[in-house]
Amino acid sequence: MNITVKLFATFRTGRFVTQECEYPEGTTVASIVETLGIPENDLGIMLVNSRHVALNHKLSNGDTLAIFPLLGGG
Amino acid sequence: MDKIARIDMGAPGGPKVTVGGLGEYAGLGGRAMTSLVVAAEVHPLAHPLGAENKLVIAPGMLSGTTGSMTGRLSVGCKSPLTGTIKESNAGGQAAQVLARLGYAAVILEGKPEGDDLYKIIINKDGIQVIVDNSLKLLDNYPLVEKLRAEYGDKVAYMSIGSAGERKLLAASIACTDPELRPTRHCGRGGVGAVMGAKRVKAIIIDDAGMKMRPPKDPDKYRDANRKFVEGLRKHPVTGEGLPAYGTNVLTNVLNEAGGYPSYNFKDGQFAGSNNLSGETQAALEIQRGGLATHGCHRGCVIQCSGVYNDKDGHYLTKQPEYETVWSHGGHCGIDDLDTVAHLDFLDDNIGVDTIEMGVTIGVAMDAGIIEFGDKAGAIRLVEEVQKGTPLGRVLGSGAAITGKVFGVERVPVVKDQALPAYDPRPIQGIGVTYATTTQGADHTAGYAIATNILKVGGDVDPLKPEGQVELSRNLQIATAAIDSTGMCLFIAFAIMDQPETFQALLDMLGSFHGITMTGDDVVALGKKVLSAERDFNTRAGFTKHHDRLPRFFYNEPVAPHNQVFSVPDEELDTLFNW
Numbered sequence: 048m049n050i051t052v053k054l055f056a057t058f059r060t061g062r063f064v065t066q067e068c069e070y071p072e073g074t075t076v077a078s079i080v081e082t083l084g085i086p087e088n089d090l091g092i093m094l095v096n097s098r099h100v101a102l103n104h105k106l107s108n109g110d111t112l113a114i115f116p117l118l119g120g121g
Numbered sequence: 122m123d124k125i126a127r128i129d130m131g132a133p134g135g136p137k138v139t140v141g142g143l144g145e146y147a148g149l150g151g152r153a154m155t156s157l158v159v160a161a162e163v164h165p166l167a168h169p170l171g172a173e174n175k176l177v178i179a180p181g182m183l184s185g186t187t188g189s190m191t192g193r194l195s196v197g198c199k200s201p202l203t204g205t206i207k208e209s210n211a212g213g214q215a216a217q218v219l220a221r222l223g224y225a226a227v228i229l230e231g232k233p234e235g236d237d238l239y240k241i242i243i244n245k246d247g248i249q250v251i252v253d254n255s256l257k258l259l260d261n262y263p264l265v266e267k268l269r270a271e272y273g274d275k276v277a278y279m280s281i282g283s284a285g286e287r288k289l290l291a292a293s294i295a296c297t298d299p300e301l302r303p304t305r306h307c308g309r310g311g312v313g314a315v316m317g318a319k320r321v322k323a324i325i326i327d328d329a330g331m332k333m334r335p336p337k338d339p340d341k342y343r344d345a346n347r348k349f350v351e352g353l354r355k356h357p358v359t360g361e362g363l364p365a366y367g368t369n370v371l372t373n374v375l376n377e378a379g380g381y382p383s384y385n386f387k388d389g390q391f392a393g394s395n396n397l398s399g400e401t402q403a404a405l406e407i408q409r410g411g412l413a414t415h416g417c418h419r420g421c422v423i424q425c426s427g428v429y430n431d432k433d434g435h436y437l438t439k440q441p442e443y444e445t446v447w448s449h450g451g452h453c454g455i456d457d458l459d460t461v462a463h464l465d466f467l468d469d470n471i472g473v474d475t476i477e478m479g480v481t482i483g484v485a486m487d488a489g490i491i492e493f494g495d496k497a498g499a500i501r502l503v504e505e506v507q508k509g510t511p512l513g514r515v516l517g518s519g520a521a522i523t524g525k526v527f528g529v530e531r532v533p534v535v536k537d538q539a540l541p542a543y544d545p546r547p548i549q550g551i552g553v554t555y556a557t558t559t560q561g562a563d564h565t566a567g568y569a570i571a572t573n574i575l576k577v578g579g580d581v582d583p584l585k586p587e588g589q590v591e592l593s594r595n596l597q598i599a600t601a602a603i604d605s606t607g608m609c610l611f612i613a614f615a616i617m618d619q620p621e622t623f624q625a626l627l628d629m630l631g632s633f634h635g636i637t638m639t640g641d642d643v644v645a646l647g648k649k650v651l652s653a654e655r656d657f658n659t660r661a662g663f664t665k666h667h668d669r670l671p672r673f674f675y676n677e678p679v680a681p682h683n684q685v686f687s688v689p690d691e692e693l694d695t696l697f698n699w
């Protein structure tokens with residue numbers, strides 16, 4: 048299935064901004080995070096199609112996954 | 122900080138300075154000081170631009186000490202924009218310098234007759250109030266330039282631009298940063314108009330010959346401060362994200378989460394967001410020889426600010442904040458950082474709140490005065506404000522007035538103050554804060570974004586109404602307390618997540634005053650401030666019916682979540698029940 052992955056802030060360093068990729072059915076957010084070599088401790092929020100998800104969330108064809116480190120502002 | 126100065130600008134024979142003890146205000150600082158003074162001393166039905174209003178300027182409880190992050194200044198009054206009580210908070214050097222001179226508050230009272238314009242000089246020898254009509258209608262940058270020739274670079278300047286002199290409702294009070302740029306503003310609520318009504322153009326604060334304020338228990342204070350700084354450095358938000366990208370790192374987050382209001386709150390996402398993002402902004406700043414990391418006052422270890430140069434590498438403005446980039450950017454359908462930075466410079470120079478000004482331009486676009494996305498048009502509209510034309514005066518009086526004058530229905534304000542950069546339909550928690558805060562729509566009053574979106578300090582689902590009132594209540598209480606300490610509110614990201622950093626803050630407060638501070642004491646302080654503010658607003662005629670969002674947030678679902686604001690009124694009405 049086709050997934051668009053978007054990375055932000057420090058996660059872009061040495062990786063990419065946006066990438067469309069084929070993943071096997073049943074791929075979870077956790078497995079993509081692992082493939083990207085992002086340590087779990089550095090994770091802030093993950094959004095799939097603009098909704099917050101947990102690491103064990105299973106992705107569907109056509110999803111957009113956005114991965115952020117812990118961020119703040121205001 | 123053992124004295125309060127009162128300057129009666131309307132005294133017969135000219136302004137009169139009286140310096141007295143702290144009396145019933147002993148131990149207060151920042152927002153606690155400004156709000157308790159205004160609540161006790163200003164007639165709730167006073168005209169905000171009249172002699173009965175007071176402008177209270179107060180450093181925080183820990184300002185002027187060696188403690189890091191302690192340089193935030195509170196300015197309070199009855200707001201001409203909202204009609205409520207107002208505390209507007211800024212960084213810059215003023216708080217530290219004023220505190221070291223020993224003033225827990227400087228209160229401008231009364232109102233002079235006639236046209237003369239005054240400057241106030243505060244130094245170790247006392248306070249002088251001097252007529253200086255050569256400053257008339259100077260905007261902040263040329264004004265500070267002129268004052269520097271006379272008073273030098275070792276002082277802090279507070280000033281109003283032409284907007285404050287014209288008493289426009291979006292007018293701010295500028296505070297200079299360490300490089301003496303008038304970039305840090307008490308922005309919200311028209312506090313600059315109150316200063317203008319009192320005919321005070323500039324306050325020059327000089328702490329030459331003064332020392333740091335000494336803690337009661339210096340060893341403990343030093344130790345607590347060290348732990349506090351360690352905590353800030355260690356937390357990913359205060360130690361990494363904010364220094365590297367500034368507050369504008371939020372553009373991408375809010376856009377991805379579908380809570381980024383664009384085209385005057387018609388959409389929850391913006392196609393041009395990447396061009397406006399903090400990532401893009403920081404890279405551009407570095408590429409042009411500016412700075413992506415900069416402190417608004419000495420002693421800030423987070424350093425969320427920066428310096429934005431133009432394409433030729435010349436200073437244009439400080440790093441525009443997320444709310445500024447949003448209000449002049451996506452809200453107006455503009456996706457160009459140089460345009461936003463130019464508008465930020467104009468706002469700082471004229472002395473207007475960047476949130477109010479940007480939201481107003483978007484409302485003017487909705488009215489058809491210019492098209493959404495018209496970059497040159499947006500700049501032209503702000504230049505109208507600078508010139509003081511009739512159109513400029515309308516726009517400079519904010520979104521609510523502009524919406525009324527041009528017959529716009531979709532006007533994003535609460536208590537006539539413009540909403541900041543977070544849509545309350547997909548982020549229900551921030552909607553509760555907008556609706557209920559004593560200040561008019563204000564994100565900083567109870568920053569539910571942290572918990573709803575960023576998942577710092579807890580996790581409450583942004584799309585559901587459940588739990589939002591309790592969340593906003595707790596945040597509003599904590600914020601009122603932090604705003605009183607002189608600490609920058611951004612410390613909250615670290616103290617919400619790290620108990621030992623919160624303890625270090627308590628120990629700083631305790632050891633400075635030679636007492637023991639607990640979490641309960643902080644909560645009690647926050648409640649005391651909010652209760653006084655709420656009571657003032659009630660006496661000023663505000664009821665629960667004012668604690669609501671504009672109707673379109675209840676009637677018009679917004680993409681991508683296609684939700685409306687759904688926290689029940691009865692729940693909103695319980696926010697201040699304690």
Ligand code: SF4
Binds near residue numbers: 415416422425609610
């Ligand atoms: S974190 Fe930012 S706003 Fe806060 S004191 Fe530092 S530079 Fe100023």
